[in-house]
Amino acid sequence: MSETTVHHRACHLCEAICGLTIQTEVERILSIKGDPLDPFSRGHICPKAVALQDIQHDPDRLRRPMRRQGTQWQAIEWDDAFALVAERLAEIRERHGSNAVAVYQGNPSVHNYGLMTHSNYFLGLLKTRNRFSATSVDQLPHHLISYLMYGHGLLLPVPDIDHTDxxxxxxxxxxxxxxxxxxxxxxxxxxxxxxxxxxxxxxxxxxxxxxxxxxxxxxxxxxxxxxxxxxxxxxxxxxxxxxxxxxxxxxxxxxxxxxxx
Ligand code: SF4
Structure with a gap:
């Protein structure tokens, strides 16, 4: 009988960043529960995190880069995918200008530290004005006020919900x-x-x-x-x-x- 392992992770699906305990057997998820030892979320979990296993095991989930050739899709290697993207992006920008590339960032991209720490450099290098995200209909005024009042758009005051009267x-x-x-x-x-x-x-x-x-x-x-x-x-x-x-x-x-x- 194979051994089960418990992993302590954080749910990145929304800003609450709940602590999770995930029980696995080899590659299979047996359960996903709120982590009662997480000092921040204190065991809280919502149905979205429980459904993470459906994404993990979804047979249609993309596990490798796919390249479309005509009406067909062909799995390719990561190195080839990166090379292709770099080549085509450069070509499109050269032919049509930087603004020919548009970028959309969804909410979970700020709950992913690789994207959080690196995407801005990449997007800056693209030099496109066409950058879209949930931010523009959500918290941009908050960023602007923080910038005007405190000198940086990310110096965001956070309500002390656990101690306020x-x-x-x-x-x-x-x-x-x-x-x-x-x-x-x-x-x-x-x-x-x-x-x-x-x-x-x-x-x-x-x-x-x-x-x-x-x-x-x-x-x-x-x-x-x-x-x-x-x-x-x-x-x-x-x-x-x-x-x-x-x-x-x-x-x-x-x-x-x-x-x-
Ligand atoms: S468990 Fe639910 S509330 Fe907690 S971070 Fe994930 S999506 Fe958000």
Missing amino acids: FMLILGGNPLASNGSIMTVPDVEKRLKTLRARGGTLVVVDPRRSETAAIADRHLFVRPGQDAALLFGLLNTLFEEGLTRATPLPVDGLVEVRAAIA
Whole structure:
């Protein structure tokens, strides 16, 4: 009888990066479970990670580079595949310019450290303006604000969900997203724990989202009115003297205050 092995891995399918224990027998996966010893995800798992074994064992899964020849597909060696891609990419760029190449990056590419550390260099070298990703409809404003406020698009403040007393969520639905740029596996338990320790959860959303449904308070805003709501919040902070002086060099506060009023 062959031996079983337990592997400790992280699920890269979404930002929650849950710890997994994967039991295998030779090449066959026997089970995929949440890892209770992972200090971050604490045993949480969702059906997507359990289904990873379906991808692993899918008979249609591509295991080698395939080259199309007419209507047929032919398996080729990795070295030949890389050589072919390099040759064709260079040819296309030479003939039609850098922008003839378009790039799309999906969410899991940032949960893969090879891609995370190397893809930007490669994409930079391609020099194409046609770069598409989920980022542009997801967190690009977040990157821009971090760049403007802290000097780098990746200096992203992360809410301390496990220690906060009051959590205000504007338009986010972490129960569905696991917290975009927040990385919160098992967010439902974390939000319930916040409330159990006496904290308050307020969700502002035009829709009664899954997160709004477990909040202390759900504030419906009309779609497109969130800027007015934020101005109202800032105005109250200024009007009621709830702001405090900052040692940080901040320009234009007087003008901002006047504009908000
Ligand atoms: S929430 Fe699901 S998909 Fe996301 S990392 Fe955890 S197990 Fe994977």
